[in-house]
Amino acid sequence: VTIDPRSYEPTYVQLAGLIRAAIERGNLAPGALLPSEASLVQEHGVSRETARRAIALLRNEGRIVTRPGRGSYVRGVTDTDVVYVSREVQVATRMPSAHERQQLELPEGTPVLVVSRPGHEEQVLPGDRTIIEFQD
């Protein structure tokens, strides 16, 4: 209802905003199933393309995961492992390659942490369930 096709803001951004707000309000709790594409099309009077773009936006923000044939779910806070690293390390972040995504079982919109230590191989850690602390 709050979608205005003549706004300066693209329709799919507005739609994503509505869903994002519902998530942040807790109206869509972690694990909850989002309305299907067809529902969004019906209820907001937009094309499927527009609905899919809104969903893709949230997916790339790491807020939801989409399972083909099922739907999109609100991502919960995953249990995080704390990784202790020594003082000589450098920590950076980036998006994973497709291969790393598969390897680490990362959903779209999830970065990785890269821990480098001189003379050692880089360590690539899943960004959605890793916290780094320093330790001697």
Add this chain to the structure above:
Amino acid sequence: VTIDPRSYEPTYVQLAGLIRAAIERGNLAPGALLPSEASLVQEHGVSRETARRAIALLRNEGRIVTRPGRGSYVRGVTDTDVVYVSREVQVATRMPSAHERQQLELPEGTPVLVVSRPGHEEQVLPGDRTIIEFQD
């Protein structure tokens, strides 16, 4: 030529692969302009939709930036600031909100580093130009 529409791999993923390979070969150097959507459509015999998806894939990997009205450019290695943190901190990563993206001037496909210290406010750092090191 190396694109097979009947492959198990979606056309847009194959096309993205070709471009990614060109980047990694150095055939498309940092700063270089990618072929326009129209060129990709012409030369590979795909729809614009497919070409755009391939480009979006690379953008979400953080490999290219797209400037409306101009085209897509290969991202170079940005100069990185080294941020020194004390031993009590925790370091995590995630995708930025739209607001943070604007604030930090982050291209799409760029995560942020989040540095937390008990009793202090979280520090959100641009993931494309920050490396964290430990210091007393």
Add this chain to the structure above:
DNA sequence: GTACATTTGTGCGTATGTATG
């Protein structure tokens, strides 16, 4: 300033394939 060409952005429609239960 204006007009134009180029390029990307948005939005719609359609069809078919794949995944799930």
Add this chain to the structure above:
DNA sequence: TCATACATACGCACAAATGTA
């Protein structure tokens, strides 16, 4: 088998951004 839901891919049209003549 069947219904539902998402994925891929094509087509079209118009808008907005950019740079240039």
